Amino acid sequence: MDKELKVVDLTHTLSEIIPTWDGSCGFELSINSDYKDCTPPNLFRTQKIKCGAGIGTHMDAPAHVVPGGKTIDKLTLEELATDCAVIDVSEEANENYIIMPQVVEKFEKEHGKIKSNSFVIFYTGWERYWKTPEKYINNHIFPSVHENTAKMLLGREIAGLGIDTLSADTGAGGFPVHRAVLGAGKYLVENIANAKNLPPTGAKIFVLPMKIKDGTEAPIRLVALI
Amino acid sequence: MDKELKVVDLTHTLSEIIPTWDGSCGFELSINSDYKDCTPPNLFRTQKIKCGAGIGTHMDAPAHVVPGGKTIDKLTLEELATDCAVIDVSEEANENYIIMPQVVEKFEKEHGKIKSNSFVIFYTGWERYWKTPEKYINNHIFPSVHENTAKMLLGREIAGLGIDTLSADTGAGGFPVHRAVLGAGKYLVENIANAKNLPPTGAKIFVLPMKIKDGTEAPIRLVALI
Numbered sequence: 001m002d003k004e005l006k007v008v009d010l011t012h013t014l015s016e017i018i019p020t021w022d023g024s025c026g027f028e029l030s031i032n033s034d035y036k037d038c039t040p041p042n043l044f045r046t047q048k049i050k051c052g053a054g055i056g057t058h059m060d061a062p063a064h065v066v067p068g069g070k071t072i073d074k075l076t077l078e079e080l081a082t083d084c085a086v087i088d089v090s091e092e093a094n095e096n097y098i099i100m101p102q103v104v105e106k107f108e109k110e111h112g113k114i115k116s117n118s119f120v121i122f123y124t125g126w127e128r129y130w131k132t133p134e135k136y137i138n139n140h141i142f143p144s145v146h147e148n149t150a151k152m153l154l155g156r157e158i159a160g161l162g163i164d165t166l167s168a169d170t171g172a173g174g175f176p177v178h179r180a181v182l183g184a185g186k187y188l189v190e191n192i193a194n195a196k197n198l199p200p201t202g203a204k205i206f207v208l209p210m211k212i213k214d215g216t217e218a219p220i221r222l223v224a225l226i
Numbered sequence: 227m228d229k230e231l232k233v234v235d236l237t238h239t240l241s242e243i244i245p246t247w248d249g250s251c252g253f254e255l256s257i258n259s260d261y262k263d264c265t266p267p268n269l270f271r272t273q274k275i276k277c278g279a280g281i282g283t284h285m286d287a288p289a290h291v292v293p294g295g296k297t298i299d300k301l302t303l304e305e306l307a308t309d310c311a312v313i314d315v316s317e318e319a320n321e322n323y324i325i326m327p328q329v330v331e332k333f334e335k336e337h338g339k340i341k342s343n344s345f346v347i348f349y350t351g352w353e354r355y356w357k358t359p360e361k362y363i364n365n366h367i368f369p370s371v372h373e374n375t376a377k378m379l380l381g382r383e384i385a386g387l388g389i390d391t392l393s394a395d396t397g398a399g400g401f402p403v404h405r406a407v408l409g410a411g412k413y414l415v416e417n418i419a420n421a422k423n424l425p426p427t428g429a430k431i432f433v434l435p436m437k438i439k440d441g442t443e444a445p446i447r448l449v450a451l452i
Contacts, residue, residue: 007303015439029438032278035293042401043291045442046280052258053273056437065269067261077233077449175268208434208447211282212255213241216271221434221447223303 008203010222011057012130012193018056019133019191021166027051054217059160059209060188064216065178070185072215079159079187083118084205084224085111086198090125093143097124101152111200116157119205123195127164130193140170147176154184160207162189162222189222198224234429236448237283238356238419244282245359245417247392253277280443285386285435286414290442291404296411298441305385305413309344310431310450311337312424316351319369323350327378337426342383345431349421353390356419366396373402380410386433388415388448415448424450 012018020026028050035043054060062069087107089099099122104114114120124143129136136142145161145168153161161168161181167190168177181188189207204225209218238244246252254276261269280286288295313333315325325348330340340346350369355362362368371387371394379387387394387407393416394403407414415433430451435444 007307009303009437011437013299013437013439029279029440041405043293044401045290045293046278047442048277049279049436049438050276051274053255053275064271067269067271073239077235081233081449081451175270179267206432206434206449208432208449210275210436210445211235211237211239211447212275213239214255216273219436221437223307223432223434 006226008194008197008224008226010192010194010224011220012191014056014219017133019130019136019166020052020055023137026055053212053215056219057189057191057193057222058217058219059207060178060182060190060217061215062182062185062187065175065182069182072209072212072218075187079117080207082159082205083115084121084198084203085114085118085201086121086123086195088123088196088200089143090123090196093124093126095138095141095143097143099143099145099149101146101149104149104152107200114153114156114158117159118156119160119162119207120153120158121162121192121195124164127193137166140172142166142170144168144170145177147180150177150180154180154186158186160187160189162192164192164195166190189220192222199226202226232452234420234423234450234452236418236420236450237446238417240282240445243359245356245362245392246278246281249359249363252281279438279441282445283415283417283419283448284443285433285446286404286408286416286443287441288408288411288413291401291408295408298435298438298444301413305343306433308385308431309341310347310424310429311340311344311427312347312349312421314349314422314426315369316349316422319350319352321364321367321369323369325369325371325375327372327375330375330378333426340379340382340384343385344382345386345388345433346379346384347388347418347421347424350390353419363392366398368392368396370394370396371403373406376403376406380406380412384412386413386415388418390418390421392416415446418448425452
């Protein structure tokens with residue numbers, strides 16, 4: 001990679017102890033066959049994965065809430081490899097904070113209008129609790145996004161919307177952001193890591209899900225180029 | 227993404243019918259809860275994944291064959307997002323073809339010495355059988371890489387080595403390429419798609435595995451920027 005380009009990993013590591021929506025163990029890795037079972041010099045450790053598809057840093061495709069909607073494997077690279085806008089609300093955000101349209105207006109006054117086909121990340125700072133799952137889940141009280149903010153961004157023709165919490169909706173008022181964004185054929189990304197290391201605009205993002213046929217959700221590897 | 231940059235997906239889609247090393251079903255997707263189980267207007271389809279970690283277009287980390295070796299989560303973005311060299315042997319390759327060091331010598335005469343930290347792809351054309359698993363597996367008779375070729379590339383300080391077959395080793399003569407490459411702390415990628423769409427040199431590659439703690443193998447999303 002060119003020396004002037006920096007690659008940033010926005011993906012949490014998957015393990016059995018990571019936070020999940022319902023607090024259960026969402027990811028299991030087991031050994032299938034191990035070194036000791038092999039005939040030297042050919043040693044192998046092979047493993048099996050058992051997990052919810054919406055685990056760790058992951059994507060919701062439209063079909064997650066829209067019967068017959070676009071599935072993970074139908075998303076195009078044009079929408080997955082694109083421009084990135086990062087809106088930092090970490091100074092204001094407490095557990096009850098809801099991101100309102102005014103936040104986007106303020107961002108655009110400073111950084112210009114969000115480009116069409118952008119992936120927009122809200123950085124709330126909530127990711128600091130990732131390693132303490134009970135606090136991260138927090139009975140589903142965490143910073144979230146107002147439906148009108150999602151609709152405003154859809155007016156900008158965004159490719160997708162991401163956040164560093166379990167979800168853009170807490171569920172307390174239903175899931176209007178899911179319905180708006182996925183209903184518009186766009187995607188959501190949850191549990192983003194390290195977004196504080198990105199500039200407000202100018203980064204390129206690669207939102208790369210496990211390429212699952214008929215998948216409604218999928219773990220992703222999320223990286224940015226600065 | 228800038229208009230002058232083209233993104234190419236080198237990843238096969240995961241489903242229950244794809245070829246696997248032992249011919250068994252390697253990937254299962256099941257519905258966990260479905261739209262009909264929900265209270266409108268909040269409909270959801272959630273899914274579960276059960277799979278071998280070495281499924282589809284995937285990576286072998288050093289720990290796949292080296293006890294105590296580097297695992298998937300320990301690979302750095304420096305080695306995963308890098309320059310790419312594509313060596314096309316599809317005109318010569320039949321099912322018994324073994325890629326010898328002379329192939330690399332010929333490539334370097336035409337395209338210059340392979341840069342250090344490159345990801346090197348051998349395109350054999352075998353991927354044309356991907357959708358007919360029995361033929362793709364072919365009793366483990368398919369184009370493969372000679373141990374000396376792998377060692378020559380390690381001398382170039384490559385980041386990793388990939389191929390569009392089940393493996394760089396057929397297993398008939400053991401797994402010397404696995405031992406050489408993974409033993410040197412580098413990675414292997416198997417079941418690559420669409421490498422014929424890449425130039426011999428000049429593309430940037432993103433080799434992005436599911437970020438699994440202690441993983442010895444992992445499904446990846448493999449994309450290139452031309």
